[in-house]
Amino acid sequence: MNPPELLGVLAESFAGTDACRTLPMRLCAACVDTFGAQGGALTVLAGPGDQVxxxxxxxxxxxxxxxxxxGEGPVPRAIGEDRLVALCLGDVVDxxxxxxxxxxxxxxDATAEATLYAVPMRVSPRVVGALSVYVTGDLAARAPDLQLVADAVGTILLRRTTLGDWSEKASFHQATGMVAAEFGIRPDDASAMIRAHAFARSTSLLEVADDVLARRRFPGDG
Structure with missing residues (x-):
């Protein structure tokens, strides 16, 4: 499939998504449909040590x-090394x-049969995030197609998204600022503390951020 045809398929898939959803969610769903995947995600860098x-x-x-x-996995590696990274989810790797x-x-158990493909999203020479797709088949031969779609989606996201399109972004940044002020530390260190608490509590970054903003738990964890 040549680039115009592939982008036409992406556009058709996008047109079939729910117009009431945010642009990032619609683009994510369109990417999944374009590659016949079973799931997917879009990750965008939001600052030093921060992503949404x-x-x-x-x-x-x-x-x-x-x-x-x-802070580990195919997505961080794809972003950090600017290359496609694949992982069979049934494997434990070093x-x-x-x-x-x-x-x-x-x-x-279904993940054991799936492969995660993480592709850097490039806008000009800069990596701005990653497209992830989870498939039970093999997309290795379609690496150029994955890269083309990832770059197209990255460009659209940077040009057209707003803060409200990313549900977790605002609260996470506010919580990072509160933790930084409370402990007198740098924002990237505050971000790392929030991530550590999320991991220790087996919960999401959004839940920890909401707790910080509501002063329910952490800082102090009393």
């Missing part, structure tokens, strides 16, 4: 926040031992 993601609902949706909390060990228990 949306995922399609289903058995794979917890794997994106798990990588974010752990590159990301904790994530690969936990992936099956987080999302169930």
């Amino acid at each position: 993601a949306v995922s399609t609902p289903g058995e794979y949706e917890q794997l994106e926040p798990l990588q974010e909390v752990l 590159e990301y031992p904790v994530f690969s060990h936990l992936a099956g228990s987080v999302s169930g």
Whole structure:
């Protein structure tokens, strides 16, 4: 499939998504449909040591926040090394031992048969995030197609999204600021503390951020 045809398929898939959903969610769903995947996610860098993601609902949706909390997995590697990264979710690998060990228990037995493809989203020479797709087939031969779609989606996201399109972004940044002020530390260190608490509590970054903002738990954890 040549680039115009592929982008035409993406556009057709996008047109079939729910117009009431946010642009990132619609683009994510369109990518999943374009590649016949069983799940997917879009992750965008939001600052030093910070990122925000949306995922399609289903058995794979917890794997994106798990990588974010752990700081390891195909998505961080794809972003950091600017290359496509694939992982069979049934394997435990040395590159990301904790994530690969936990992936099956987080999302169930079905993940063992799936492969996660993480593709950097590039806008000009800069990597701005990653597209993730979870498939039970083999997309290795379609690496150029994955890269083309990832770059197109990254460009659209940077040009057209607003703060309100990313449900977790505002509260996470506010919570980071509160923790930084409370402990007198840098924002990236405050972000790391929030991630550590999320991992220790086996919960999401959004839940920890909401607790911080509501002053229910952490800082202090009294």
